[in-house]
Amino acid sequence: MPHPSSDGAPADGGADGNTGYGSKPFKRSKSHFADRITADGRDGWPVEAGRYRLVVSRACPWASRAVISRRLLGLEDALSLAVTDPIQDDRSWRFTLDPDGRDPVLGIRFLREAYDAREKDYPGGVSVPAIVDIPSGQLVTNDFQQITLDLATEWTALHRPGAPELYPEPLREEIDIVMAGVYRDVNNGVYRAGFATGQGEYEAAFRDLFRRLDLLSERLAERRYLVGDTITEADIRLFTTLVRFDAVYHGHFKCNGFKLTEDRVLWAYARDLFQTPGFGDTVDFHHIKQHYYRVHAGINPTGIVPVGPDLSGWLMPHHREELGGRPFGHGTPPGPVPAAEEVPPSGRAEHLLTGS
Numbered sequence: 001m002p003h004p005s006s007d008g009a010p011a012d013g014g015a016d017g018n019t020g021y022g023s024k025p026f027k028r029s030k031s032h033f034a035d036r037i038t039a040d041g042r043d044g045w046p047v048e049a050g051r052y053r054l055v056v057s058r059a060c061p062w063a064s065r066a067v068i069s070r071r072l073l074g075l076e077d078a079l080s081l082a083v084t085d086p087i088q089d090d091r092s093w094r095f096t097l098d099p100d101g102r103d104p105v106l107g108i109r110f111l112r113e114a115y116d117a118r119e120k121d122y123p124g125g126v127s128v129p130a131i132v133d134i135p136s137g138q139l140v141t142n143d144f145q146q147i148t149l150d151l152a153t154e155w156t157a158l159h160r161p162g163a164p165e166l167y168p169e170p171l172r173e174e175i176d177i178v179m180a181g182v183y184r185d186v187n188n189g190v191y192r193a194g195f196a197t198g199q200g201e202y203e204a205a206f207r208d209l210f211r212r213l214d215l216l217s218e219r220l221a222e223r224r225y226l227v228g229d230t231i232t233e234a235d236i237r238l239f240t241t242l243v244r245f246d247a248v249y250h251g252h253f254k255c256n257g258f259k260l261t262e263d264r265v266l267w268a269y270a271r272d273l274f275q276t277p278g279f280g281d282t283v284d285f286h287h288i289k290q291h292y293y294r295v296h297a298g299i300n301p302t303g304i305v306p307v308g309p310d311l312s313g314w315l316m317p318h319h320r321e322e323l324g325g326r327p328f329g330h331g332t333p334p335g336p337v338p339a340a341e342e343v344p345p346s347g348r349a350e351h352l353l354t355g356s
């Protein structure tokens, strides 16, 4: 059953924003819980191995950032992972993929229970990514913009040996500038186009999106990564939108200026990242398609999930090594995905075509 805030006019400005029909332009709501988990514990939440649980949907681009960062930094043992059903119901994100429909660590059936444990009768939307304090069962943060920056800069004591620097101090200013444009026009731009309720609003978002993609394509023609010569937070953030582009945004969100596969540079850049350990091995195309086409009933009332596109191209050679660059800087790639976290075959690119 589709989530009501994604179906009609949202009552609560749910995290997916104004996803239905009406006169209000699409506006992404602010994360309500913005406490930070830090090395010095200044918000009352110190970094601690085994204390917190990262709750995600593999469908969600904002949550997927955190899944990728966690893998690249080797935080799998320190910060455990809960994956929700890609389909929310009217109680929002559910743990129906787990035995008895309960998260085995938190013991809850709905992510909302962790929100309620933090703030009784919390009236706002429930969103992923969310980090939950395991001992108290309380939500700590759903601040998707900050979570990954903190994993990179505050959780360093628990990083694996050889972890890359995803937000290196000397490059932060440039990373922030690049990420601001990517956020406005690309990450959030596809949502502005997809959930627009007026022609003008849609066309403005469409123009901003494809203008920005053209600029990014130019930027990436001669350099392997967005900033510096290694993978940074900026690449993670662009990747999570690009990997969904042809599967959902091109059709479902009417972002059809071109397909990712039609832009030689961006397509090779995205494939390069996809084939880098820590990126493609976190992507579940089945969850992605299920979520967008079945949950957003306001823009896809039949709930039919398209069978295409053919995703096998994600595994084709990209030749981006020829541009130089050092994916992990002085570090090394992450090891294999823990067995319990492997994406099932139905969600992988080699599975080719998948409908409902």
Ligand SMILES: N[C@@H](CCC(=O)N[C@@H](CS)C(=O)NCC(=O)O)C(=O)O
Pocket: 003, 005, 006, 014, 015, 016, 017, 028, 029, 030, 031, 032, 059, 060, 061, 062, 063, 092, 125, 126, 127, 128, 129, 142, 143, 144
């Ligand atoms: N927490 C963020 C963004 C994260 C976000 O939008 N997550 C989506 C999934 S991609 C979500 O959980 N939406 C919940 C809903 O639609 O009710 C926000 O408040 O805007």
